[in-house]
Amino acid sequence: MKSIARMFWAEILLFVREPFAMFFTLLFPVILLLLFGSVYGHYDMHNGFRFIDIYIPSLFAMVIANLGLISIPITLAEYRERGILKHYQVTPMPRFVFLTVQVAVQIFMFLISAVLILIVGKIVFNIHYGGNLFDTGLFLLLSMAMLYAVGFAVGGLASTIRTAQTAGMTLFFIMFFSSGAAIPRSEFPEWLQHVTDYIPLSHVVDVLDDLWVGKRLIHYMDSTILILAILVVALIVAKWKFRWESVS
């Protein structure tokens, strides 16, 4: 337990000292919020909810995807390439400590980011939430599990920091722009909406948006099952491919 706590805080400090990760986790979502909020914020979307209200969950999805698809693979590849994972192997630290801490750090950073988004959103745009907290929370957790697991799979498949970075960024930006997290998918031409139905993050964004305005999770079993399926596949790949040291 002491190891987990000590390592958690050490990892938080390391995260905070990484400008790239800090930008995408804290600054970028706030910039998007202010930018899109000022331009489209007042558009009425649904039962009195404005664009800016349902843009909040899209930003959450963006942050989770960024942490899962970029931060996790780079961290794992960096730890492996520098031989730190190998070093941990010759200490009595149980392996789950390292993995637990990595997941905890990414969850914690999401929470910080979410709180910041909500505070800025409340102050600047007086955002509304009309959903069921349990449903939203459960679905956020599920989405996090899926995207973080994909991150572990990418981190396992990538052999170097550079490949992890490239693979993670590619996945993230494709998903970010095509899922509606950047531009709402309702603005897409119809054929593109159909194509982007196959982007996993689209399901995260769509369902989160609807949960935000008061729909219940029970009506989205298809998306939930898809996310669970990706989670399982990603976990299998991660378990199969994750190595504690660089191949030499």
Add this chain to the structure above:
Amino acid sequence: MEPHPLLAKANGRSISKHCVKPSVIEVKNLQKRYGQTVAVEDISFRVETGEIFVLVGPNGAGKTTIVECMEGLRVPDGGLVRILGLDPRKDRARIFQQVGVQLQEDQLLPRQKLIEALKVFASFYADPFPYKELMEACGLSGLENKFFGKLSGGQKRRFMLVLALIGRPKLVMLDEPTSGLDPQARFNIWSMLEQFKREGMTIFLTTHDMNEAEEHADTLCMVDHGKVIAMGAPKELLQENQMGVMVKIPDQRNCALDELENIPHLGKLEKVQSDYLLYGIDSEFLPSIHRYVQAKGIPLDEIETRKANLEDLYLFMTGRVYRKE
């Protein structure tokens, strides 16, 4: 199975099954291949409580593979490894609670402060050392708030040693702990290791520095091409190989090789570039060299005589050509 002849000789210890006291490290007929390449052909040795055991060998001789098999980082193709009587592939947590390891690379994130790494690593162990003492002994006190990336190469090496020692280990396994250190750092690191040895710690290390191996090793194990080529106390190894003093005679003086070979009391003879190196340990060796030199009319200022050292033995046994890594 017959004990390895060199092993049986080492310090006159018996390695038969009737050995009462279990060794701190036991490596028996270790084998490891990478594809077609044989990294470790057949390695056996034992490390006893409280000794400094030094593993030496040229690059590519299989040292790191041996060490990584001992640390459980690699799976041997054959043979047996026991650390404190435990299998490093199975009892990781129990072994490393009592064994400190310094790997060959200096591995930490550059943006981590030393104090942060110290706290994390200390939390792995039941009874860690106060880090202040260790940092001081390794010449790093006052650097706790520095980033690892800002340290010099030598400081990084020493900090990894601090991390290896922080768990108050019974045994340390150090892969080239003094490489890249200046003479002051080497001196102080060795003083510290000798102090830990006096307190009962067992120290296993690899090095390329034959001077420090000769000075500090209780047992020296020389490996090449995946096999043990010599093992024992450095002094005894030199004696066994009749390497007491070395006499260097330049080749220009047309000394024929067979003439030199027939010098009485000669131990070993080697031709290195344009010099002959003659080794001997017998008290009559130098007088007989003297007679030979006089007979040949070689001026005394052209020959060089000094005490033979471990580096001479090492180069004699492993050759002088560059090794592929």
